[in-house]
Amino acid sequence: AALLGLALYVRGRFRTRKAVARSHSRDVAELAELISIGLTGGMGIRPALRLAAETLGGPVGDEAGMVLRQMTVGGSVACAGADSATADLYRTIRRSMESGAPLLDPVRRIADELHAGLAATDLEALRRVPVAMLFPLTLLILPGFLLLTVAPALVEAFGRLDL
Secondary structure, X not given: OHHHHHHHHHHHHHHHHHHHHHHHHHHHHHHHHHHHHHHXXXXXXXXXXXXXXXXXXXHHHHHHHHHHHHHHHXXXXXXXXXXXXXXXHHHHHHHHHHHOOOOHHHHHHHHHHHHHHHHHHHHHHHHHHHHHHHHHHHHHHXXXXXXXHHHHHHHHHHHHXXX
């Protein structure tokens, strides 16, 4: 029982970490999408980033707010980001600000890549569902099947025996 409890605890911790990482990835994808929407609407990078940070909130929104404050004080994006996705987004913004290159297409590309990665992860999880459901369904359906099909035949066979 102790080993089973430990295994369930470790599994729960692993799933919690995985869910937090998936939520962070979704927030970064949404941040990139919101920035690209602002840029499409004719906003500059600072107003688009401010609006995205205020709309998104959470750790990713706070980090975007910090980047916005750095842009206001230093004029450039010096934040590397918490992970590779946010670092790539902020690096793209920094390069665009330094070179004057258009920002909309690279930010849209990053948002599309992040959404495609999330869709692939979700599809992988959906493909594992039938395998995960096989054991519980077998335990639930097989006893009922035996009770309804095999048990009446056995009762009738034992009834014919004169013991």
